[in-house]
Amino acid sequence: MSKIFETPLYPYTRHPDQDAATPARHKVIVIGAGPIGLAAAIDLANQGVEVLVLDDNDKVSFGSRAICFAKRQLEILDRIGSADPFVERGVEWDVGKVFFDEREVYKFDLLAEEGHRRPAFINLQQYHFENFLVDRVRELQSQGAPIEIRGQNKVEAIGQHDDHVTLEVETPEGSYTIEADWLIACDGANSPTRRMLGLDFVGRVFEDNFLIADVIMEADFPTERWFWFDPPFNKGQSALLHKQPDNVWRIDLQLGWDIDKEEEKKPENVIPRLKAMLGEDVKFDLEWVSIYTFQCRRMEKFRHGRTLFAGDAAHQVSPFGARGANSGMQDTDNLVWKLKLVMDGKAPESLLDSYSSERVYGADENITNSTRSTDFITPKSDMSRLLRDAVLDLAEDFEFARPLVNSGRLSVPCTYDGSSLNSADALAGPDISRPGSPCPDAPLPDGFLLDLLGDKLTLLTIDADGPESFEEDGIEVKRLALSVRDDPTLALQRRYLGSAASGVYLIRPDQHVAARRETFDEPLFRAAVRRATGKE
Incomplete structure (x- = not known):
């Protein structure tokens, strides 16, 4: 595994921008080549927008x-590549x-209903995730897409102007200045x-503080998410406990508040904790x-x-519930199409608001759900702990108590009500x-619904008439015509029509x-296009 951390993916090379007499202007600059920055850049490049990614590193992130x-998030990846x-x-x-002490008190199954292309969840180390995104960047570059990554380019100063942003960038060969029409901070x-x-x-x-340890070991634990409250080993x-690829296991151990973080990270202190959990005879290596x-915090506006x-860069939540990177990709999913319309002059700048x-x-x-999880996991008073422990005891025998157990409400896509x-x-x-919701997937004879929707405004008709396309104030809308007869699973009927005979979206x-x-x-859908693009 160490090699993936050591290999430069986008090594520093001198660029003509560094020798330009006046600062070069770029359409969009993204700061940060992590999962969010790379996803934003790929989405922009897919739509023909020139984009430059600056990163002070030249490798994948260290650690999973x-x-x-x-x-x-897998559906978003399908939309921007694969x-x-x-x-x-x-x-x-x-x-x-979910375990309380040594007892299993609760079990849940996230298996998605039939008729979805992608699974409910996957576990994949962030370094693999970044590696695959860089592969996608290279693929786009080979096709002539306007996307570039500059490693060891650290942004040291930013100047905001009415029509652009100025950046001072430090490199191994000194600093230079460039400009961007728009800047996306994913740092x-x-x-x-x-x-x-x-x-x-x-x-x-x-x-409160938690120790994260990724260990490499051969283990016969099932591929499940195991969470303990008050375990005998802690x-x-x-x-x-969570399984990752390559025989890597993620272990999180709550440590409490008043700790010496540097001391707790030392192998001589970590290894005894892990042996207490896994057993003295289990062989493992720390990765x-x-x-x-x-932390549950955000900027007042993005x-x-x-x-x-x-x-x-915009918001932070506790990691229980997988709401960090997942919500970050929903950010870029929301942002890029709006920025593209604004840059093309087809929508007002206020659309970005x-x-x-x-x-x-x-x-x-996410913060609300994460805060509730945190309060359940780490009770703030003796009474809160008594109530939590009572819920855990009840959950072992009574189904009504199980939804009250909160070991981290897992990430779900946001509906913009x-x-x-x-x-x-x-x-x-x-x-x-309903309006504001992400489209649920559905199987079709020639694939899945989300693959056919793509990344443009679409008029989806289900057993309903409509024009093959129409244009409203410079924005083209194309039709995707479907019928519930094409779906023997009836997922399209259940997810889009309910008891209605037809539907237009x-x-x-x-x-x-x-x-x-x-x-x-027609008048109502034309108005809906104007509203969806910030013109009403």
Whole structure:
């Protein structure tokens, strides 16, 4: 595994920008070549937007870091390239077990209903994830796409202007200045961009610390998520065990608040903890060790002039629930199509304010769920602990108590209820496909629905008439005509029509529903296009 950390993926090379008499101007610059920055850049390049990625590193991230990726994120990967290598390398799982002391008290199954292309979750180390995204960048470059990554290019200063952003970049051969029409900051939880612009987070830092240890071992544990409350090997605290590819196992151990982080990360202190959990006879090697503190925080808004923040640079949540990288990819999914329309002059700049409002809504949803998980995992008073332990005791024998057990509510895609881009719902259809929701997948004779939707505004008609295409204020909308007769599983009927005989949907480029009615009404759908693109 060490080789993947050591190999430069985008080594430093001198660029003509460094010798230009005046600063070169780029359409979009992305700071950070982690999963979120790379996903944003790939999405832009797919749509023909010139994009430059700057990173102070030249390799994948050290350590597995984010490991748990949900079905929605795999669907986004399908839209921007292909999720196949991620799924093929990842470990699929759908069963989770919760233990109290040594007793199993609760078991859940996340297996998605039939008729979805992608599994509920995969576990895949972040270094593999980044590696596959860089492979996708190289593939796009070989096809002539306007995308570039510059390693060992560290942004040291940022200047905001009405029509561009100026960046001072440090390299092994000195500094240079470049400009961007738009800047996307994906530079992590300690975002230098946020600091340079004098911005900060609002939210909570919880008084607790967790040890993350990735260990390489041959073990016969099943491919499940195991979570312990008050286990005998970590009394009064909690623990988590998860399988990754390559015989790597993720172990999280709660340590408490008043600790010496550097001491706790030393192998001589980590290894005894792991042996207490796994058994003295289990052979393992440490791959990566880190300590994190629970934080549930976000920026007040994600757009600041021509700088847009995404991923951990914009928001942080505790890792239980897999809401970090997953929500970050939903950020870029929401942002890129809006930025493309603005850059093309087909939408007002105010459309980008909806990126902030919708993703702040999503961040608040994640923070609420993450805070509740944290409060359950780490009770803040004796009474809270008594109540939690009572719930765990009841869950062992009574089904009604099991939904109250909270070892980390797992990531689900955000539905943008109340968004200014939504049109009034005029179809008494399923809740799962209401305006603002991400489109649920469905099997079709020639593949799956989400593959056919692509990344453009689409008029989806199901057993309904409608034009093959129409244009509204410079924006073209093409039709995808389907029938429930094409789907023997009836998933299309259940997920999009319910009891209705037909349905017509306006689908955004990020595959979220903008409007739906039972039949096509041209004036109303033209208005829905204007509303979905920030013109009403």
